[in-house]
Amino acid sequence: MSDLSDLKTTPLTDWHEAHGGKMVPYAGYAMPVQYEGVLAEHAAVREKVGLFDITHMGEIYVTGPGAEAWLDSLITNRISGAAHGKITYTAMCKEDGGVLDDMLIYHLADEHWLVVCNAANHAKISGWLTEHCPADGVALNDASFDTALIAVQGPDSRELLCRLGHLAGVTVEVEGLDFYNCFTIDGPGGQWIVSRTGYTGEHGYELYLPNDDSLAIWEELIAKGADLGVAPIGLAARDTLRFEVCYCLYGHELAEDITPLEAGIGWAMRLKKKEFVGKEFLAAQKAAGIPRKLICLEMTGRGIARQGAKVLYEGQEVGEVTSGTFSPTLKKALALALVQSDVPEGELAVDVRGRSIECKTTAFPFLSARTKGDPRAERTLP
Amino acid sequence: MVPDDRKYTQEHEWVQMEGDVGTVGVTDFAANEMGDVVFVELPEVGSEFSQGDTVGTIESVKAVADLFLPVSGEVVEINETVVDSPELVNTESLDDGWLFKVKLTEPEELDKLMDAAAYGELTGG
Numbered sequence: 291m292s293d294l295s296d297l298k299t300t301p302l303t304d305w306h307e308a309h310g311g312k313m314v315p316y317a318g319y320a321m322p323v324q325y326e327g328v329l330a331e332h333a334a335v336r337e338k339v340g341l342f343d344i345t346h347m348g349e350i351y352v353t354g355p356g357a358e359a360w361l362d363s364l365i366t367n368r369i370s371g372a373a374h375g376k377i378t379y380t381a382m383c384k385e386d387g388g389v390l391d392d393m394l395i396y397h398l399a400d401e402h403w404l405v406v407c408n409a410a411n412h413a414k415i416s417g418w419l420t421e422h423c424p425a426d427g428v429a430l431n432d433a434s435f436d437t438a439l440i441a442v443q444g445p446d447s448r449e450l451l452c453r454l455g456h457l458a459g460v461t462v463e464v465e466g467l468d469f470y471n472c473f474t475i476d477g478p479g480g481q482w483i484v485s486r487t488g489y490t491g492e493h494g495y496e497l498y499l500p501n502d503d504s505l506a507i508w509e510e511l512i513a514k515g516a517d518l519g520v521a522p523i524g525l526a527a528r529d530t531l532r533f534e535v536c537y538c539l540y541g542h543e544l545a546e547d548i549t550p551l552e553a554g555i556g557w558a559m560r561l562k563k564k565e566f567v568g569k570e571f572l573a574a575q576k577a578a579g580i581p582r583k584l585i586c587l588e589m590t591g592r593g594i595a596r597q598g599a600k601v602l603y604e605g606q607e608v609g610e611v612t613s614g615t616f617s618p619t620l621k622k623a624l625a626l627a628l629v630q631s632d633v634p635e636g637e638l639a640v641d642v643r644g645r646s647i648e649c650k651t652t653a654f655p656f657l658s659a660r661t662k663g664d665p666r667a668e669r670t671l672p
Numbered sequence: 673m674v675p676d677d678r679k680y681t682q683e684h685e686w687v688q689m690e691g692d693v694g695t696v697g698v699t700d701f702a703a704n705e706m707g708d709v710v711f712v713e714l715p716e717v718g719s720e721f722s723q724g725d726t727v728g729t730i731e732s733v734k735a736v737a738d739l740f741l742p743v744s745g746e747v748v749e750i751n752e753t754v755v756d757s758p759e760l761v762n763t764e765s766l767d768d769g770w771l772f773k774v775k776l777t778e779p780e781e782l783d784k785l786m787d788a789a790a791y792g793e794l795t796g797g
Binding site: 323329592594615 | 707708710711713729731732733734736762
């Protein structure tokens with residue numbers, strides 16, 4: 291096994307190792323890639339409830355009278371006017387429209403915002419914010435290494451969180467918390483944020499906790515969820531879960547040489563905003579025609595297309611796979627691919643290690659999300 | 673842990689001989705390392721290969737691994753069941769999860785493969 295001793299740990303690292311977590315290096319952290327097995331963990335989240343340690347994510351507080359307008363000048367989406375407790379998904383771009391990262395921005399209170407970015411981009415975003423931060427009116431506080439993050443995801447996640455009840459003197463009430471909203475409470479070690487968000491396409495929550503409070507909560511969730519079938523979930527299933535509902539993953543569907551319009555997250559862009567970094571380029575790209583598009587592929591030949599595999603149309607290379615795997619829920623090989631925007635729907639092929647494997651375009655997303663409404667709603671399967 | 677009724681390769685495959693035909697599969701160690709296997713591609717029956725040739729692939733949710741031919745010969749049978757139920761590679765790696773059978777053309781190559789004790793040492797017991 292590779293040496294993990296130089297990597298950062300989370301308050302839950304010892305727990306993972308003691309409970310069968312197979313630890314791998316990820317964004318500078320030793321994180322569990324799986325416990326029981328990716329298929330079982332994936333099914334636990336789709337059908338019951340799973341817990342994820344995603345403490346590696348970056349959390350940067352942005353405060354002050356200038357915070358709102360300044361953040362709005364850096365992101366594609368709009369946060370001004372967001373009510374307290376409202377969460378906004380957005381991209382942050384360079385001048386050339388390439389995506390630096392995708393992120394969530396929480397409006398916690400007047401002049402108090404929280405930026406949650408990907409672990410792999412934490413240093414880059416922290417640096418970007420620091421570099422662009424005005425001298426007056428905005429303060430940055432990078433709390434990433436002090437903040438633990440636990441995701442509770444699956445149709446039984448609400449039931450499980452409701453069972454927390456009083457915990458270390460804190461009442462956790464998630465009934466009535468709408469999708470992409472949050473509230474804060476005072477925990478023993480400091481402020482907690484309870485957020486109705488996630489990366490699985492299921493009803494779910496994310497709990498931001500001071501490091502010292504996280505192990506007790508994790509163990510309590512495991513204990514109180516035993517009869518619900520709660521399971522710890524590794525990074526491998528986190529990826530297959532987000533893939534089936536076609537959520538972008540930075541380094542795959544998003545990158546510095548891919549624009550939000552190409553990646554299909556133009557819905558999180560407000561070109562009517564006065565200005566934001568990248569606006570000029572993105573407005574021009576939208577007007578001139580977007581050169582590439584993200585498409586959903588189902589393999590019809592035998593084989594699994596992985597990231598980097600070339601997509602072929604009538605024998606010509608027209609793009610490449612950004613993510614591809616065997617879908618545990620749909621039980622077939624699927625792929626997301628970034629291709630020239632003039633590629634028609636229908637039959638295509640993917641070069642899988644030198645062999646041309648047939649595939650066809652299919653509807654987006656592969657699997658519909660159940661983040662809002664009935665957590666056990668019948669899925670519309672393609 | 674490692675059965676001594678067969679030979680092993682550095683690539684974590686096993687060969688169990690019956691007459692001049694060897695049954696080939698992957699070891700428990702390899703199956704555990706791969707995680708849940710979801711796709712198996714096997715060589716065509718009747719094809720002939722040399723020792724070390726790539727003859728197929730095994731894919732888990734996250735990873736792709738090549739299958740190598742442990743001993744030179746002709747593929748005489750493949751396990752169709754494992755093609756339809758790749759999870760057998762995880763659950764029955766040493767029995768029903770076998771992959772294909774090869775009729776050896778160079779039986780002396782077997783001597784170069786590891787016995788159970790050596791393979792156990794390689795994989796940390």
